[in-house]
Amino acid sequence: MPRLTVNERPVEFDMDPQTPLLWALRDAANLTGTKYGCGVGDCGACMVMVDGTALRSCLITLAECEGRLVITIEGLSRDRSHPVQQAMVAEQAIQCGFCTPGIVMSGAALLSRNANPSEAEIKEAIPNLCRCGVYPRLVRAIQRAGAVRRREDTISAAPPPGITREDAAKAVPALAPVTEPSTAPSPTPTDQ
Amino acid sequence: MSGSLEISRRSFLSVSLVGGAVLSFGAWLALSDEAEAGSSGAMLNAFIRINPDNSVVIGAKNPEIGQGVKTMLPMLIAEELDVDWEQVRIEQTLANEQKYGRQSAGGSRSTPVNWLPMRQAGAAARSMLVMAAATKWGVAFETLTAGSGMVRHAASGRTATYASLTEAAVKIAPPALDAVPLKPDSAFRIIGTSRRGVDTPAIVRGQPLFGIDTELPGMVYAALEACPVFQGTIAAVDDQAAKAVKGVLAVVPINTGLVPKGSFDALAIIADSWWTAQQARSRLKVDWDTGTLTQFSTEAYAEQADTALAQAPEAEILSKGDVEGQLSGAARTVTARYDYPFLGHCTLEPQNCTGLYEDGQLTLWAPSQSPERGRQEVAAMLDLAPDAIKIHMTRIGGGFGRRLMNDYMVQAAQIARAVPGKPVKLIYTRGDDMRHDYYRPGGWHELTAGLDNEGRLVALKDHFVSFGADGEPVRAAELEETEFPAQIVSDVHFGATYLPTNLPTGWLRAPTSNAMGFVFQSFLDELAEAAGVDLPTFVLRILGEDRLLPKVGRANQFNTGRARKVIEEVCTFANWDAKRPSGAGGRGRGFGFYFSHAGYFAEILDATVSEGGTVKVDKIWVAGDIGSHVINPVNALHQVQGAAIEGLAQAMIGQKVDQVDGAIVQENFDSFPLLRIEAAPQDVAVTFVTSPFPPTGLGEPALPPVIPALANAIYAATGKRIRSLPMQLQGQTA
Numbered sequence: 001m002p003r004l005t006v007n008e009r010p011v012e013f014d015m016d017p018q019t020p021l022l023w024a025l026r027d028a029a030n031l032t033g034t035k036y037g038c039g040v041g042d043c044g045a046c047m048v049m050v051d052g053t054a055l056r057s058c059l060i061t062l063a064e065c066e067g068r069l070v071i072t073i074e075g076l077s078r079d080r081s082h083p084v085q086q087a088m089v090a091e092q093a094i095q096c097g098f099c100t101p102g103i104v105m106s107g108a109a110l111l112s113r114n115a116n117p118s119e120a121e122i123k124e125a126i127p128n129l130c131r132c133g134v135y136p137r138l139v140r141a142i143q144r145a146g147a148v149r150r151r152e153d154t155i156s157a158a159p160p161p162g163i164t165r166e167d168a169a170k171a172v173p174a175l176a177p178v179t180e181p182s183t184a185p186s187p188t189p190t191d192q
Numbered sequence: 193m194s195g196s197l198e199i200s201r202r203s204f205l206s207v208s209l210v211g212g213a214v215l216s217f218g219a220w221l222a223l224s225d226e227a228e229a230g231s232s233g234a235m236l237n238a239f240i241r242i243n244p245d246n247s248v249v250i251g252a253k254n255p256e257i258g259q260g261v262k263t264m265l266p267m268l269i270a271e272e273l274d275v276d277w278e279q280v281r282i283e284q285t286l287a288n289e290q291k292y293g294r295q296s297a298g299g300s301r302s303t304p305v306n307w308l309p310m311r312q313a314g315a316a317a318r319s320m321l322v323m324a325a326a327t328k329w330g331v332a333f334e335t336l337t338a339g340s341g342m343v344r345h346a347a348s349g350r351t352a353t354y355a356s357l358t359e360a361a362v363k364i365a366p367p368a369l370d371a372v373p374l375k376p377d378s379a380f381r382i383i384g385t386s387r388r389g390v391d392t393p394a395i396v397r398g399q400p401l402f403g404i405d406t407e408l409p410g411m412v413y414a415a416l417e418a419c420p421v422f423q424g425t426i427a428a429v430d431d432q433a434a435k436a437v438k439g440v441l442a443v444v445p446i447n448t449g450l451v452p453k454g455s456f457d458a459l460a461i462i463a464d465s466w467w468t469a470q471q472a473r474s475r476l477k478v479d480w481d482t483g484t485l486t487q488f489s490t491e492a493y494a495e496q497a498d499t500a501l502a503q504a505p506e507a508e509i510l511s512k513g514d515v516e517g518q519l520s521g522a523a524r525t526v527t528a529r530y531d532y533p534f535l536g537h538c539t540l541e542p543q544n545c546t547g548l549y550e551d552g553q554l555t556l557w558a559p560s561q562s563p564e565r566g567r568q569e570v571a572a573m574l575d576l577a578p579d580a581i582k583i584h585m586t587r588i589g590g591g592f593g594r595r596l597m598n599d600y601m602v603q604a605a606q607i608a609r610a611v612p613g614k615p616v617k618l619i620y621t622r623g624d625d626m627r628h629d630y631y632r633p634g635g636w637h638e639l640t641a642g643l644d645n646e647g648r649l650v651a652l653k654d655h656f657v658s659f660g661a662d663g664e665p666v667r668a669a670e671l672e673e674t675e676f677p678a679q680i681v682s683d684v685h686f687g688a689t690y691l692p693t694n695l696p697t698g699w700l701r702a703p704t705s706n707a708m709g710f711v712f713q714s715f716l717d718e719l720a721e722a723a724g725v726d727l728p729t730f731v732l733r734i735l736g737e738d739r740l741l742p743k744v745g746r747a748n749q750f751n752t753g754r755a756r757k758v759i760e761e762v763c764t765f766a767n768w769d770a771k772r773p774s775g776a777g778g779r780g781r782g783f784g785f786y787f788s789h790a791g792y793f794a795e796i797l798d799a800t801v802s803e804g805g806t807v808k809v810d811k812i813w814v815a816g817d818i819g820s821h822v823i824n825p826v827n828a829l830h831q832v833q834g835a836a837i838e839g840l841a842q843a844m845i846g847q848k849v850d851q852v853d854g855a856i857v858q859e860n861f862d863s864f865p866l867l868r869i870e871a872a873p874q875d876v877a878v879t880f881v882t883s884p885f886p887p888t889g890l891g892e893p894a895l896p897p898v899i900p901a902l903a904n905a906i907y908a909a910t911g912k913r914i915r916s917l918p919m920q921l922q923g924q925t926a
Contacts, residue, residue: 089388096540
């Protein structure tokens with residue numbers, strides 16, 4: 001049975017070793033953030049990091065992953081605090097969102113080796129297909145993530161609805177400290 | 193592999209993983225009665241729940257395909273409810289049109305259909321909360337104000353949270369929705385402000401939102417081997433080798449929805465993993481009964497179209513005035529033939545659906561753009577009562593009209609019934625997805641127009657050849673009598689000939705318009721040149737004075753003044769006259785205008801064509817009029833940019849589906865390419881003209897003008913007219 005490390009945890013897959021990593025992650029590990037788009041390594045929706053390199057998980061078998069370190073979108077950060085995750089939301093370089101996890105992994109792998117990529121380098125490193133056409137915002141999102149990584153920029157990403165800024169700031173260290181008075185409702189009723 | 197996958201999964205999960213390892217059933221808990229029962233909050237109406245901590249849950253009722261409707265419709269409710277967006281949490285509702293109203297993502301209809309009802313739902317709930325406060329404090333309703341989820345009485349300084357009023361408010365009879373007062377535009381605090389997509393934080397974490405991500409305890413998986421020749425049926429099956437594959441549970445014949453009920457045209461292979469099901473599928477031996485269906489091919493269609501165009505049209509769409517007389521007396525006539533291919537949808541999330549059949553009840557987890565229509569189709573195929581079917585609406589990895597059809601629901605339902613008590617997930621391979629689509633039909637147009645001495649368009653004739661039977665077009669092959677500029681020109685003849693096909697056809701984003709915009713706006717560019725003016729000028733002359741054209745059938749009424757304004761706006765925006773590239777250096781600028789789905793769009797595109805024929809789109813300017821409000825501006829920008837990029841993909845990178853021997857050839861993105869980042873324009877500038885009309889939708893109307901704008905830019909750059917899609921330039925095959 002293939003043994004590998006997925007998102008920092010050593011695991012053993014009780015599956016046919018010829019199963020593509022993509023389907024082992026999705027069907028056995030319930031790590032469905034890694035998407036199936038084409039099955040032939042063309043679309044990039046299944047991008048994961050294997051030993052730090054962005055690879056298409058539909059093209060590698062479990063057997064080939066023996067002993068290797070795999071990081072999926074779920075393991076990229078505990079709290080979506082990776083600069084690419086933050087920048088993709090901040091720049092809204094997301095429409096249907098199906099290609100997004102693969103793009104985030106490609107972008108994260110790029111920034112880990114080059115924190116200040118040019119537009120051409122970004123286009124080369126992120127060959128992922130986006131059917132909705134977020135491309136006009138994608139280069140900017142990756143460049144902004146690079147600036148965050150270089151500590152030249154911060155992203156004051158608003159928390160999603162339903163989370164107060166204070167709570168979000170506790171849970172998401174990348175969020176800027178709250179400086180303005182919160183507009184969120186008081187947790188205790190103020191009926192007077 | 194030892195034991196069942198169920199065991200393997202359990203043992204696998206015994207080592208916990210970071211994120212995602214926990215089945216998140218919560219993701220599927222819709223804002224439904226069940227969810228309500230499990231929470232301590234109270235429902236003010238079908239869409240609004242107030243929790244004890246004064247947070248507010250708003251139900252999003254329409255399918256989210258990336259168009260932003262899951263954010264936009266709740267914005268309308270939150271606005272009138274007088275709550276802050278930060279205190280709102282959004283939940284997708286179940287499919288239930290009796291409870292929620294129309295739940296369909298098609299035709300750019302979500303905005304016009306819901307603009308008032310969603311606001312009324314919010315306003316009604318607000319009025320009940322304010323009434324509860326008025327009763328409690330013994331003050332007049334009119335003396336109270338609301339905001340940020342609080343009711344205030346200014347005179348006494350008293351305040352109350354919505355949460356503290358909810359128990360009393362739910363006992364108040366809801367006001368009549370059409371009588372409840374709505375805010376004046378000047379009081380809007382959410383409508384017209386940019387709000388991020390509510391799911392985007394979860395998307396970047398890879399959380400299980402999409403249909404294909406549905407995972408349930410004890411789930412099994414299905415692959416589908418459907419007859420590659422549409423409408424063919426199963427003649428004989430040898431499934432012994434497939435069934436012998438370890439992990440295979442069953443091989444069952446089903447009906448894809450394309451053949452009469454009772455006959456079968458596909459085999460579902462059910463196994464303990466989808467990969468296993470695919471391995472077993474490759475060992476199936478199936479003989480298909482395809483009869484004469486193999487006669488249908490792209491090549492045959494082209495020959496039949498040539499023959500048809502040499503003859504008179506078989507059917508008449510529109511005939512007014514004396515076209516032949518006008519043409520014979522015209523100072524100039526121009527004739528041209530245009531054509532475009534069948535297209536697939538190719539959503540990045542392949543078609544899929546999960547079903548669970550238990551005790552005569554069916555539960556579906558469906559990425560469908562029209563779940564209620566799916567319910568009816570499933571009920572008919574399975575002989576189930578519609579209310580025995582429960583449909584969870586998942587996030588959808590791209591729609592583009594593909595998921596207005598519900599074939600995958602009908603198929604998953606049959607598969608689920610074959611393994612009662614087991615949830616089963618059907619997933620198409622990419623090849624299945626491309627070879628079993630509902631295609632945008634191809635078409636040909638033989639156009640002739642006459643200009644008078646002053647260059648005015650005085651006659652227009654089109655022989656349209658597409659697909660259909662008995663003088664009627666197939667789905668999405670309609671040429672409307674309102675096609676611009678037919679309604680304005682006095683002498684027009686539109687005739688049609690419909691060829692037979694076995695291909696199922698369907699609506700592709702901006703259906704019919706995505707093709708007609710190319711044909712008519714490109715042809716008008718030819719006419720403008722013959723008249724010695726540029727296309728914006730030529731179109732403005734056709735439009736004439738500002739007026740509302742007569743209503744024809746179900747078509748949206750055309751307002752020539754709104755059309756004029758977007759044309760003038762985009763010409764100013766792009767500095768059309770002053771900055772027009774001359775064609776030198778292969779640079780050219782093109783224009784296109786189109787009215788569809790109640791939206792008016794004019795677009796200008798700059799392109800550079802290399803000597804080898806490679807086209808680079810340098811910049812696109814878009815001006816649109818969708819009425820009085822752009823509800824969520826950031827999302828509106830993205831919809832327009834995405835529509836423009838999709839239009840370019842249809843035109844310039846070789847998108848087409850080919851049919852040989854009755855079946856589709858394309859199987860993946862190498863033969864049906866999507867636009868990649870290096871070919872996409874980085875600069876798509878968008879501006880909106882506001883007009884005093886209720887807001888309309890934005891998923892579609894920005895797409896049609898970009899294709900003729902590109903074709904006309906290439907003509908300006910090279911002198912070569914693009915009359916056939918996908919376009920082919922010398923030395924360029926992509």
